[in-house]
Amino acid sequence: MDIKTVKLIYFSPTRTTKTILEGIAQGMGTDNVEHIDLTLPDRTIENINFSGNDFVIFGMPVYGGRIPAMAADLLEKFKGDSALAAVVVVYGNRAYGDALLELKNIAVEFGFKPVAAGAFIGEHSFSNKEFPIGAGRPDKDDISETEAFGKSILDKMQKSNNVDDMAQIDVPGNFPYKDGVTPSKAAASTDNDACTMCETCATVCPTGAITYEDEVITDNDKCILCSACVKVCPTEARGLKVPPLLEKIKLLSENCKEPKKPELFI
Numbered sequence: 001m002d003i004k005t006v007k008l009i010y011f012s013p014t015r016t017t018k019t020i021l022e023g024i025a026q027g028m029g030t031d032n033v034e035h036i037d038l039t040l041p042d043r044t045i046e047n048i049n050f051s052g053n054d055f056v057i058f059g060m061p062v063y064g065g066r067i068p069a070m071a072a073d074l075l076e077k078f079k080g081d082s083a084l085a086a087v088v089v090v091y092g093n094r095a096y097g098d099a100l101l102e103l104k105n106i107a108v109e110f111g112f113k114p115v116a117a118g119a120f121i122g123e124h125s126f127s128n129k130e131f132p133i134g135a136g137r138p139d140k141d142d143i144s145e146t147e148a149f150g151k152s153i154l155d156k157m158q159k160s161n162n163v164d165d166m167a168q169i170d171v172p173g174n175f176p177y178k179d180g181v182t183p184s185k186a187a188a189s190t191d192n193d194a195c196t197m198c199e200t201c202a203t204v205c206p207t208g209a210i211t212y213e214d215e216v217i218t219d220n221d222k223c224i225l226c227s228a229c230v231k232v233c234p235t236e237a238r239g240l241k242v243p244p245l246l247e248k249i250k251l252l253s254e255n256c257k258e259p260k261k262p263e264l265f266i
């Protein structure tokens with residue numbers, strides 16, 4: 001197969017999904033990598049039709065065992081026209097539920113031929129110093145696995161010219177999918193004593209939930225708890241501090257200590 005460009009399409013508020021996709025592209029050994037980053041609200045997504053010269057890697061974080069609903073909606077702009085693809089989900093060391101199957105099904109629905117799939121681990125969006133969850137992932141070993149995965153995708157494509165044979169991959173998951181994140185009024189908030197009004201949090205918010213007046217204002221209805229603002233805040237003023245969420249974070253930290261390993265389907 002004559003692949004000229006590897007195109008990375010991802011939603012990645014805390015950047016672990018982006019890092020995983022970059023590792024896979026690195027393993028594929030091409031310098032010709034394009035990013036289609038769906039994370040920020042200023043995303044200008046045109047309809048894109050891909051071709052046989054493109055290899056597309058879709059990457060999504062797992063939210064409640066599914067891919068984030070707002071990100072899933074954005075994928076309908078892309079039409080595969082039988083372009084080969086890999087589908088990748090990144091989860092916070094708990095479980096990836098139906099997310100990988102969902103992403104594969106979306107890719108197929110829009111005309112892509114997924115020849116490989118992977119579930120990798122990233123530091124959980126809710127992880128903090130007191131309650132770590134998958135802290136520091138992806139680590140060195142994870143990155144080595146992403147590169148090896150990229151290489152095995154390349155090997156697979158070099159061994160066959162039959163797209164339909166290559167696209168016979170099975171991934172775990174159930175359809176109908178389980179419900180994803182339960183909607184709630186919980187949101188990240190700001191400790192005004194620690195906040196320096198640097199505005200960094202607003203620049204990374206995927207939903208435009210953060211604005212300013214005399215203090216940082218968070219639109220709780222828009223917040224998807226992605227924690228991009230929490231992770232970039234230079235003074236640790238942003239946090240997930242709502243009591244039911246704090247309890248959940250503590251439980252996740254206790255129950256998800258055993259490091260999970262990437263799972264690859266190729």
Ligand SMILES: Cc1cc2nc3c(=O)[nH]c(=O)nc-3n(C[C@H](O)[C@H](O)[C@H](O)COP(=O)(O)O)c2cc1C
Nearest residue numbers: 013014015016017061064065092094095122124125
């Ligand atoms: C609302 C929400 C729900 C999540 N649900 C799950 C989950 O079901 N299982 C899991 O292991 N991680 C879960 N995570 C953690 C993310 O999948 C994980 O941190 C991922 O690495 C984030 O990707 P990103 O760095 O590209 O934003 C959730 C995170 C958020 C914000």
